[in-house]
Amino acid sequence: MTSIDYLIKKLKELHANCEFLDIKYEYKKYLNTHIIDVRPKEFFETDTFYVASQLSLEDEFEELFPTEEIIFISDNELIEIEKPILILKAIDIREFEVAFNTPFLDEIFFEDMNTTQIVGAKCYSFESLDFIDIEEIENEIEIKIPPPKPWWSKKNKKSSKHKLELFFV
Numbered sequence: 001m002t003s004i005d006y007l008i009k010k011l012k013e014l015h016a017n018c019e020f021l022d023i024k025y026e027y028k029k030y031l032n033t034h035i036i037d038v039r040p041k042e043f044f045e046t047d048t049f050y051v052a053s054q055l056s057l058e059d060e061f062e063e064l065f066p067t068e069e070i071i072f073i074s075d076n077e078l079i080e081i082e083k084p085i086l087i088l089k090a091i092d093i094r095e096f097e098v099a100f101n102t103p104f105l106d107e108i109f110f111e112d113m114n115t116t117q118i119v120g121a122k123c124y125s126f127e128s129l130d131f132i133d134i135e136e137i138e139n140e141i142e143i144k145i146p147p148p149k150p151w152w153s154k155k156n157k158k159s160s161k162h163k164l165e166l167f168f169v
Contacts, residue, residue: 003027003034003061003064003065003068004027004034004085006061006064006065007025007034007036007061007070007086008025008085008086010057010060010061011023011025011036011086011088012086012088014050014053014054014057015088017049017053018043018047018049018050018053019090019091020043020090020091021038021039021040021043021044021050021088021090022037022038022039022040022087022088022089022090023036023037023038023086023087023088024036024037024081024084024086024087024088025037025081025084025085025086025087026081026082026083026084026085027085031069032067032068032069033068033069033070033071034061034068034069034070034071035071035073035079035081036070036071036072036073037073037074037076037080037081038050038054038072038073038074039074039075040074041074041075044072044074045074054072057070058070058072
């Protein structure tokens with residue numbers, strides 16, 4: 001196996017494990033150097049799995065091909081890849097679809113309430129839910145929940161003022 005074949009195989013394996021990377025590979029024969037451009041730079045520098053994989057690949061390559069050089073770059077202005085042998089593109093997250101299942105009404109509102117029967121979107125009977133007004137209009141239900149009672153009443157205000165005065169005494 002040649003060094004080029006070896007690197008192509010290993011870079012494809014690396015890309016399979018790090019699909020978020022763009023990888024370009026070129027061999028410069030006159031320098032006897034393999035140049036691998038990895039982007040984005042943030043992952044090239046900080047992703048621990050990628051960095052460990054890169055170091056392992058460099059060590060293996062130097063053992064197998066001691067007369068050749070391997071260089072990993074990212075956004076380098078001095079060295080650039082002109083004629084890539086291999087281009088591996090990052091996955092485009094816009095290609096993915098996220099399936100979202102809208103939960104039934106009973107899954108959202110009535111999970112912790114004490115109910116006798118809830119079927120689909122129809123409510124047949126409730127126990128101890130006097131504070132909720134339920135209307136059924138053409139197989140749709142509307143639940144009216146009154147606004148919460150204010151917790152800050154005049155009684156609470158006087159009580160807290162008294163406690164505050166005691167605090168400073």
